[in-house]
Amino acid sequence: MAEIITLPKMSDTMTEGVIVRWTVKIGDSVKSGDIIAEVETDKATMDMEVYSKGQILHLIASEGQAIPVDAPIAVVGQPGEDFQALLSGAATASSNNNATTSQSSSSNPVEVAPAPIVSTTSSPVSDSNSRVLASPLAKKIAAEKGINLNGIQGTGENGRIVKKDLENAPAASPSTNSIAAPVSQAVIGQESFTEVPVSQMRKTIAARLGESKFTAPHFYLTVEINMDKATVAREQMNAISDVKISMNDIVVKAAAASLRKHPNINSSWLDTKIRYNHHIHIGVAMAVEDGLLVPVVRFADNKSLSQISTEVKAYGAKAKEKKLQPQDWAGNTFTISNLGMFGIDEFTAIINPPDACILAVGTVKDAVGVVNGEIKPVKTMKVTLSCDHRVVDGAMGAAFLQTLKSYLEEPVKLLV
Numbered sequence: 001m002a003e004i005i006t007l008p009k010m011s012d013t014m015t016e017g018v019i020v021r022w023t024v025k026i027g028d029s030v031k032s033g034d035i036i037a038e039v040e041t042d043k044a045t046m047d048m049e050v051y052s053k054g055q056i057l058h059l060i061a062s063e064g065q066a067i068p069v070d071a072p073i074a075v076v077g078q079p080g081e082d083f084q085a086l087l088s089g090a091a092t093a094s095s096n097n098n099a100t101t102s103q104s105s106s107s108n109p110v111e112v113a114p115a116p117i118v119s120t121t122s123s124p125v126s127d128s129n130s131r132v133l134a135s136p137l138a139k140k141i142a143a144e145k146g147i148n149l150n151g152i153q154g155t156g157e158n159g160r161i162v163k164k165d166l167e168n169a170p171a172a173s174p175s176t177n178s179i180a181a182p183v184s185q186a187v188i189g190q191e192s193f194t195e196v197p198v199s200q201m202r203k204t205i206a207a208r209l210g211e212s213k214f215t216a217p218h219f220y221l222t223v224e225i226n227m228d229k230a231t232v233a234r235e236q237m238n239a240i241s242d243v244k245i246s247m248n249d250i251v252v253k254a255a256a257a258s259l260r261k262h263p264n265i266n267s268s269w270l271d272t273k274i275r276y277n278h279h280i281h282i283g284v285a286m287a288v289e290d291g292l293l294v295p296v297v298r299f300a301d302n303k304s305l306s307q308i309s310t311e312v313k314a315y316g317a318k319a320k321e322k323k324l325q326p327q328d329w330a331g332n333t334f335t336i337s338n339l340g341m342f343g344i345d346e347f348t349a350i351i352n353p354p355d356a357c358i359l360a361v362g363t364v365k366d367a368v369g370v371v372n373g374e375i376k377p378v379k380t381m382k383v384t385l386s387c388d389h390r391v392v393d394g395a396m397g398a399a400f401l402q403t404l405k406s407y408l409e410e411p412v413k414l415l416v
Helices: 084-104 124-129 136-145 200-215 228-240 247-261 305-320 394-409 411-415
Strands: 003-006 016-022 035-040 045-049 054-059 066-068 072-077 218-226 267-269 274-276 282-284 286-288 291-293 334-338 357-361 365-371 374-388
Touching: 003 084, 016 200, 072 084, 200 291, 218 394, 228 247, 228 374, 228 394, 228 411, 247 282, 247 305, 247 334, 247 357, 247 394, 247 411, 286 305, 357 394, 374 394, 394 411
Parallel strands: 282 334, 334 357
Antiparallel strands: 003 072, 016 035, 016 066, 035 045, 054 072, 218 374, 267 274, 286 291, 357 374, 365 374
16 A cells, blocks of 8 residues: 655754755665665754665655655655555645644744845846756856856756766856956946755754743853963874874863863753762864854863874764754753864854853963963963853852863873
8 A cells, every 4th residue: 555755854953855966866765774865954954764675666855955853755655556545635635734734823824035136137047047957056156156157957856956976067168248447447246145944954053052042141251261271282192193192182171170160160050950960071173165164072081192083083073964853962961062173262052952051162372371480372262151141140050160171180080
């Protein structure tokens, strides 16, 4: 009997997904456990398994299309089986659900993100591409890279151009006709813009951080740390270690050791109760193309600097390739966000739920300071602790920062 396959919830915060690529086509035989599609969730691009046995009779969702969780995307059944009645029933149920949702939310209308719109006056490639049979994702990539879809042979259903067809496609050469000639010394410009749908990851970032910022009462504590000894210690370790230690690895280790002494910081607000975590799982914020991911270094206080460095590097590689799995980013009790590698002196970060605090780390820079009564060149770093005032008070946060400062200014303490 034919069966409709729906889009499963592939992460705890997922509300919809994008079919990046079908790995099957109509007529293919499948069995339970087979991969039928690559789906972009709010966290990563993940493989979707099918739990039915039979033949792919129909693909409902197109590549590049955003699909709500539990919406129908494909039909599996026996060869030659009539599935039209099944599709009609699914469409009727979907229509009824939409009507109910519309009535219940009429006072809070939700704006639907539009399809990519590119100014045709300044982007002739996009104008021609709009008349080509291609997935929305393919059109978006073509608009960003200046690829002309005319002449590209699509491998999707009915010759539809999909993402993989653009991997080796050459970018269009800039046209000299698009450059406006000066007229009577007047400055001539051309207004143009590009609009693209919000990615699943960016939607989730917006929702979670918006909720955190406007729900948790934030306050901020900043301290400047002398990093002379930490810099020397790092150089000495890297001279003998096979695993190269970064300054961020040292900050992670120092923060973990400090949390052991200040368990009030390693906590969460749970509305009717406060959770004080006895384990220390530190989330390390990482920038990726579509936004921000926070993989978790578990039991960071019990790990060596080499172990922390190896784990963070592995997470970084997986994050760039969108291969992080739900277990990689779950369970954080404290988070560190480091923008020092981008030359940022100091900043404030938004708390990453369910944590009560997040540490924002700036760059290590040369400065002039007073050491033992003498003015000398020193290396300094500023860190800012964002705290949820429902859980953490100013004195608690200040005590944590003083302990962190002592570890970083005397890194030998991390060894005992």
